[in-house]
Ligand code: SF4
């Protein structure tokens with residue numbers, strides 16, 4: 001259903017809880033070639049490709065990769081921590097520049113989303129390939145909480161502020177933007193709800209929210225580097241259900257991506273079997289087996305991954321946990337496809353999923369206008385506080 005394409009594991013952050021930058025080589029030279037990326041998408045043939053990593057915006061051929069995936073008619077998700085988002089957007093603006101853009105430049109300068117120097121560079125133009133707004137492209141920005149929480153998790157100040165500026169600029173330019181959050185033990189669900197209210201108000205198009213799961217490499221890093229007890233950070237199934245108890249109310253209020261069946265699973269209304277094979281992951285080392293979380297081996301082709309992985313050894317079914325490492329896993333890449341594919345189906349599931357995804361979507365959340373998410377490093381800096389000036393009205 002979705003290919004998780006990780007062309008590289010180079011990143012400009014080293015977040016708490018991220019296994020990727022600890023498990024793989026983060027050298028820029030250790031990346032998939034453009035041809036290998038496009039071939040992986042063809043092999044798997046999933047309608048949607050989520051380009052992740054690492055930080056995909058560091059991938060030197062990203063623009064050509066997006067162009068190639070669009071030619072293959074894929075829906076493209078560009079996952080990012082947001083640090084380089086504004087740079088990419090300014091490159092697009094330079095490529096698209098004409099005098100008609102001047103009023104927009106003026107607005108963006110007044111909103112502190114670009115500087116006078118940026119505007120001067122944009123006016124010079126750009127003939128390089130760029131990423132343009134397209135109905136099959138989403139920027140998918142990682143945000144785990146408001147400024148204080150998010151900057152603590154990503155272990156660097158200023159990341160939240162930059163990510164929000166990137167989101168606002170992307171929306172002002174007509175891009176589709178999604179956000180994704182991982183919920184940990186320490187996550188304050190009220191705070192997350194207020195963040196979603198704010199994001200909805202500034203025009204973010206949708207969200208994925210998944211429970212954090214203690215996969216091996218992240219756990220080891222937590223003990224070794226941070227001296228933390230992973231049990232105090234990652235959620236058990238019981239804790240996940242407690243944290244997600246209001247998730248279905250959220251689904252009526254915000255544009256959450258995914259299936260109603262998965263929501264019911266998260267809140268504890270039903271169990272589901274894992275269908276990890278439906279969201280496979282490819283990396284510079286090959287196709288990760290069995291899943292996005294666990295990597296017992298890597299295979300050279302998608303066919304090998306499907307045929308050589310002993311799927312009976314992994315995952316969770318309604319009756320049993322096949323691998324102890326899977327016992328607490330409720331991540332969306334393992335279980336959201338189960339809801340869409342009708343695994344463990346109940347009467348009416350398809351209709352519920354269909355109505356949720358193709359029916360009317362929630363309107364932008366008015367409460368967001370009163371939320372100030374800048375409660376960390378920039379709390380005192382009113383010039384950086386975007387909560388009062390930017391509104392969906394600024395969308396061209
Ligand atoms: S930004 Fe993403 S890839 Fe980079 S360290 Fe954080 S979680 Fe990992």
Ligand code: SF4
Nearest residue numbers: 274291315326329334
């Ligand atoms: S339950 Fe499925 S998705 Fe989760 S770790 Fe196990 S195999 Fe992977």
